[in-house]
Amino acid sequence: MKQVLVACGAGIATSTVVNNAIEELAKENGVKIDLKQIRIAEVSTYEDTADLLVTTAMTKKEYPFPVINARTFLTGIGVEDTKKQILEELLK
Amino acid sequence: MSELRFDKEVILMHLEAADYTEVLQQMGENLAKHQYVKDSFIPAIIEREKEFATGLPTAGVSVAIPHTDSVHVNHKTISIATLKKPVDFVIMGEESETTPVQIVFMLAMDEPHSQLKLLQDLMKIFQEENFLNQLLQTDNASEMQKQLADKLDLHDFKGGEKL
Numbered sequence: 561m562k563q564v565l566v567a568c569g570a571g572i573a574t575s576t577v578v579n580n581a582i583e584e585l586a587k588e589n590g591v592k593i594d595l596k597q598i599r600i601a602e603v604s605t606y607e608d609t610a611d612l613l614v615t616t617a618m619t620k621k622e623y624p625f626p627v628i629n630a631r632t633f634l635t636g637i638g639v640e641d642t643k644k645q646i647l648e649e650l651l652k
Numbered sequence: 653m654s655e656l657r658f659d660k661e662v663i664l665m666h667l668e669a670a671d672y673t674e675v676l677q678q679m680g681e682n683l684a685k686h687q688y689v690k691d692s693f694i695p696a697i698i699e700r701e702k703e704f705a706t707g708l709p710t711a712g713v714s715v716a717i718p719h720t721d722s723v724h725v726n727h728k729t730i731s732i733a734t735l736k737k738p739v740d741f742v743i744m745g746e747e748s749e750t751t752p753v754q755i756v757f758m759l760a761m762d763e764p765h766s767q768l769k770l771l772q773d774l775m776k777i778f779q780e781e782n783f784l785n786q787l788l789q790t791d792n793a794s795e796m797q798k799q800l801a802d803k804l805d806l807h808d809f810k811g812g813e814k815l
Contacts, residue, residue: 569704572761573719574744577771600704616744617704631745634717635710636779 562611562650563594566630567603574616578630582614585643591650612649655728656770658806660793661686662731672741672753673698676718679731679758688731689760693724697758707741707751712781713788714751716741717774719759728767730774731758732800734788754788773804 568575579597586593600617613627626649632639669675680694700720707716738752761767790796
């Protein structure tokens with residue numbers, strides 16, 4: 561099962577919305593995932609276990625897993641592309 | 653934490669500010685004045701915005717959703733300000749790229765997950781260009797409060813006006 565991190569600055573607002581969207585995306589496509597809603601500052605804790613980071617916060621750091629920007633979930637512009645990108649990673 | 657309160661006193665129209673810190677300062681002061689937040693909310697939300705920007709370019713009017721930790725919050729609310737002139741906010745997830753924001757939705761919230769539906773409804777508004785434009789043109793706080801309460805399904809909030 562893939563571990564997916566959903567992170568924003570505070571872990572309060574935007575990650576809540578994105579977390580739910582990814583949960584639904586995975587369910588719709590019959591993929592089981594281990595979803596963690598965290599603050600961006602906590603990402604390093606999961607460095608060894610995570611398969612994907614989806615975030616609305618800025619990340620300068622390099623991670624050993626792909627990072628997908630989740631802003632489209634908030635504005636709706638380009639959200640289908642982002643979903644496709646995430647699904648591709650989940651199905652890898 | 654108490655129920656979310658959404659009164660017209662949290663709505664500021666045609667706010668004048670030179671930059672985003674002034675916007676956050678004025679909105680924060682208004683929330684503190686009405687006891688929604690502690691005084692510590694104001695420096696906290698400014699710091700948070702510097703570190704994690706919340707500007708969002710939409711199909712029409714750019715918006716921002718500044719927020720910070722719940723320890724600074726007394727009563728949950730969403731404060732809304734329309735800006736007289738657009739003010740640049742850094743775009744969420746970008747290092748320095750900005751967007752000219754015209755409407756600010758300041759979130760005074762508590763724990764994650766508790767506000768999912770409200771947040772989802774709010775994000776839906778960001779995709780409604782006409783509604784955002786309509787908000788910008790509204791001059792009446794009661795009218796704006798009513799329009800937003802409809803959209804965000806906040807009719808049963810406590811302490812507010814009966815609509």
